[in-house]
Amino acid sequence: MSETGFPRFSETPFRLSRRDFLESTFFAGALLPLSFDSEQRRGRGRRRRSVDPSQIPAYRYRTLPVSRFPALQDEYDKARGDGQLSRNRVFRDQISPLSFKVPGNFTGAKSVVVVAVFAKTMYANFRLDGQAYRIMVPFQYYDDDLNAENLKNVVQKEVIKETGHRVVDITEQVPLKLLAARSGLGRYGRNNLIFVDGMGSFNLLHAFLTDYAFSNDGWSSLDVLNECRRCHRCDRSCPTYCIDRRSFIIDIDQCFTLYNENTGAFPNFIHPSMHHALMGCMRCQSPCPVNFNEVSAELDDISEAETRKILAGTPDDALLKSLQRKLRGFPAAGSKELFPILTRNLSVLIRS
Numbered sequence: 001m002s003e004t005g006f007p008r009f010s011e012t013p014f015r016l017s018r019r020d021f022l023e024s025t026f027f028a029g030a031l032l033p034l035s036f037d038s039e040q041r042r043g044r045g046r047r048r049r050s051v052d053p054s055q056i057p058a059y060r061y062r063t064l065p066v067s068r069f070p071a072l073q074d075e076y077d078k079a080r081g082d083g084q085l086s087r088n089r090v091f092r093d094q095i096s097p098l099s100f101k102v103p104g105n106f107t108g109a110k111s112v113v114v115v116a117v118f119a120k121t122m123y124a125n126f127r128l129d130g131q132a133y134r135i136m137v138p139f140q141y142y143d144d145d146l147n148a149e150n151l152k153n154v155v156q157k158e159v160i161k162e163t164g165h166r167v168v169d170i171t172e173q174v175p176l177k178l179l180a181a182r183s184g185l186g187r188y189g190r191n192n193l194i195f196v197d198g199m200g201s202f203n204l205l206h207a208f209l210t211d212y213a214f215s216n217d218g219w220s221s222l223d224v225l226n227e228c229r230r231c232h233r234c235d236r237s238c239p240t241y242c243i244d245r246r247s248f249i250i251d252i253d254q255c256f257t258l259y260n261e262n263t264g265a266f267p268n269f270i271h272p273s274m275h276h277a278l279m280g281c282m283r284c285q286s287p288c289p290v291n292f293n294e295v296s297a298e299l300d301d302i303s304e305a306e307t308r309k310i311l312a313g314t315p316d317d318a319l320l321k322s323l324q325r326k327l328r329g330f331p332a333a334g335s336k337e338l339f340p341i342l343t344r345n346l347s348v349l350i351r352s
C-alpha cells in the first residue's frame with residue numbers, strides 16, 4: 001500500500017466495462033501515413049462551432065464483410081509488433097483480449113456493423129458543507145439512453161430491416177477504432193480519437209456481427225482529419241504532454257486516463273490541478289475545432305450524506321444502489337471493489 005492508503009497503481013488493475021480511449025490508441029501512430037509538411041503544421045486552426053443539439057444524429061453506422069477480418073487482424077498484429085506499444089501492464093491487460101476473430105459459436109457471420117452513438121457530457125452536483133461541487137462525468141462513463149442493450153435492437157430494426165437475422169454484440173472483443181476507421185465511419189485526429197461526421201469525437205463506438213450480408217463493402221483508407229494539418233490545440237492542451245506533435249503517437253504511460261480509470265495512487269507526474277472530471281480526461285477534446293461546443297445535461301444531485309460516505313470510502317448497499325441510479329451506471333460506483341476509484345477521484349477534485 002502507498003502512503004495515501006491506496007494500493008499502488010500497478011498492484012491491482014481493474015478493467016472497466018467501458019473502453020474508448022485506451023483500447024487501441026497506438027493505431028494512428030503505428031499505421032497512418034503522415035505527410036503533413038512543416039508549412040501546413042503552423043496554423044492555429046478554426047474556432048469551434050455552436051450546434052443545435054436537435055441536428056446531431058443519434059447514431060451513424062457503416063458495414064464491412066467479415067472477409068475483411070484477416071486484413072484487419074494483420075494490421076492489428078503489425079501495430080502490436082512494431083515496438084511502439086506501451087509495456088504498461090494494465091494497458092496490456094486491457095487490449096490483450098482484442099482480436100478480429102469470428103467467434104466459434106457464430107461461424108455463419110457475414111458482416112460487421114460498426115456504430116457510433118452520439119453522447120453528451122454530463123454534470124453532477126456533489127453537495128458538501130453547504131456547497132455544490134459541479135463535476136463533469138464524461139460521456140464514456142455513464143449509460144446513455146441509446147446504449148449497448150437497446151442498440152442491438154436498433155441494428156436489427158433500422159439497419160438490417162429484415163427479421164430472422166442473428167445479431168451479436170462484439171463491442172468488447174474487437175479493436176473498435178481501427179474498425180471504425182477502416183469501415184469509413186470515422187477518421188483519426190492527432191489526439192488519437194475517432195471523429196465521426198456530425199458528432200466529432202463525442203461518440204461511443206459499438207460493433208455487431210450479423211449473418212445478414214450487406215451489399216456494400218465500406219472498406220476505406222485510414223485517414224486523419226484535414227484540420228489536424230493546421231492545428232495543435234490538443235497537444236498544447238494535454239496536461240501531461242503525451243500527444244506527440246509529429247507522429248500522432250500517444251504516450252499511454254503518460255495519459256492520466258490510464259490512472260484515474262484504475263485503482264491505485266496517482267504517479268507523481270499527475271498534479272492534483274490536472275483533474276477536471278470524475279473519471280477520464282477531456283483536455284484534448286474540448287479545444288478541438290472539429291468538435292462543436294459542449295452539449296451537456298445534468299445528473300441528479302448527490303446529497304451531502306452520500307458525498308461524505310464517498311469521501312470516507314464507506315459504501316453500503318443502499319449507497320451503491322442510489323449512486324448507480326443517480327450517476328447512471330458510473331463504473332466505479334457499481335461495486336465495493338471499484339469504489340476506491342470513486343473515493344480517490346472525488347477527493348482530489350473536491351480537496352484540490
Ligand code: SF4
Pocket residue numbers: 045189190191225227228229231232233234235284287288289290
Ligand atoms: S485539436 Fe482536433 S483538429 Fe486540432 S490537431 Fe487535435 S485532433 Fe486535430
Ligand code: SF4
Pocket residue numbers: 191237238239240241242243250254255256257280281282283284285
Ligand atoms: S489530454 Fe488527457 S486524455 Fe488527452 S492525451 Fe492528454 S492526458 Fe490523455
